[in-house]
Amino acid sequence: MSASWSRKDLLGLEELSTAEITLLLNGAARAKKEFLSGARSDELRGSVLALVFNEPSTRTRSSFEIAARRLGMEVLGFSVSDSSALKGESLSDTLLTLEAMGVGFFAVRHERAGAPWDAAAAVRGHVLNAGDGAHEHPTQALSDLLALRERKGRVAGLKVVFVGDIAHSRVARSNAWALKKLGAKVAVCGPATLIPAGVESWGVSVSNDLDRALEGADAVCALRLQLERQKENLVPSLGEYYELYGLTAARLARAKEGCLVLHPGPMNRGVEISSEVADGPQSAVLEQVTNGVAVRMAALRLLAASAATAASPRAAARRPA
Ligand code: CP
Numbered sequence: 001m002s003a004s005w006s007r008k009d010l011l012g013l014e015e016l017s018t019a020e021i022t023l024l025l026n027g028a029a030r031a032k033k034e035f036l037s038g039a040r041s042d043e044l045r046g047s048v049l050a051l052v053f054n055e056p057s058t059r060t061r062s063s064f065e066i067a068a069r070r071l072g073m074e075v076l077g078f079s080v081s082d083s084s085a086l087k088g089e090s091l092s093d094t095l096l097t098l099e100a101m102g103v104g105f106f107a108v109r110h111e112r113a114g115a116p117w118d119a120a121a122a123v124r125g126h127v128l129n130a131g132d133g134a135h136e137h138p139t140q141a142l143s144d145l146l147a148l149r150e151r152k153g154r155v156a157g158l159k160v161v162f163v164g165d166i167a168h169s170r171v172a173r174s175n176a177w178a179l180k181k182l183g184a185k186v187a188v189c190g191p192a193t194l195i196p197a198g199v200e201s202w203g204v205s206v207s208n209d210l211d212r213a214l215e216g217a218d219a220v221c222a223l224r225l226q227l228e229r230q231k232e233n234l235v236p237s238l239g240e241y242y243e244l245y246g247l248t249a250a251r252l253a254r255a256k257e258g259c260l261v262l263h264p265g266p267m268n269r270g271v272e273i274s275s276e277v278a279d280g281p282q283s284a285v286l287e288q289v290t291n292g293v294a295v296r297m298a299a300l301r302l303l304a305a306s307a308a309t310a311a312s313p314r315a316a317a318r319r320p321a
Contacts, residue, residue, distance in 0.1 A: 027298030092122035141174035156183030
């Protein structure tokens with residue numbers, strides 16, 4: 001399938017075509033080989049990436065930085081918690097300020113769903129969504145898709161189960177949209193309190209019984225219980241949650257032989273997954289992390305190549321001619 005990239009930003013997978021997702025995955029597969037060989041390039045030398053994170057991160061933030069440096073970029077490790085955001089500056093004004101200093105790429109993580117779209121409308125530069133609220137986490141989902149594609153040889157026709165805190169999971173949403181476009185069957189499973197209203201509109205099957213959901217599964221992705229986003233106690237106790245929804249070796253045995261185990265991290269061992277499974281032969285957890293560097297290299301390259309289209313009406317209106 002041939003396609004070209006014409007977007008200024010990488011915001012979410014729901015809005016991408018199958019061809020665009022495939023283009024990103026193909027670019028990531030190539031970047032992964034380069035990354036693992038230790039190759040470095042100067043192809044984006046002179047460009048600056050700002051890491052604008054107002055939520056904690058280990059994987060996403062570090063892998064954006066490593067990816068950018070591998071491509072010769074400068075990286076601004078901008079800390080929102082030490083910034084003028086605390087004095088009331090808006091995200092858009094913060095990005096416009098950084099853009100005026102020569103920043104051309106912004107990896108934005110924000111607790112508010114939709115914030116990266118607002119940021120993208122405000123600046124001429126390229127915005128990459130590094131996770132917005134419970135909405136989308138496109139580069140994480142692409143890392144997961146790459147693991148599936150490499151380990152299973154395909155995505156189409158696979159049954160992929162997401163278990164746990166579906167309600168607060170931007171990873172599940174981005175994955176579900178992309179997996180459906182690529183022809184996979186998606187099932188979500190968790191306690192009723194952690195299944196969002198209207199989930200059927202994602203085109204997924206829904207269950208509260210993990211043993212049954214795992215039947216015929218080619219891959220299962222355990223999701224972190226996001227206690228920080230829960231306004232009320234949505235599970236009776238962590239022990240009971242693990243009893244019903246923890247991914248253990250006994251549970252995994254109900255899936256297809258060789259069922260791939262995914263977790264976007266960070267993991268709560270003994271809550272949503274056992275150490276035996278997380279560290280076992282079917283686990284691709286650390287592979288997902290490595291893939292994250294490759295996916296971010298591919299995304300930065302594609303956006304850089306689309307620089308000619310990077311014109312934002314709002315940014316243009318704010319800028320002097
Ligand atoms: N998967 C993920 O987004 O991890 P971090 O929060 O560590 O970036």
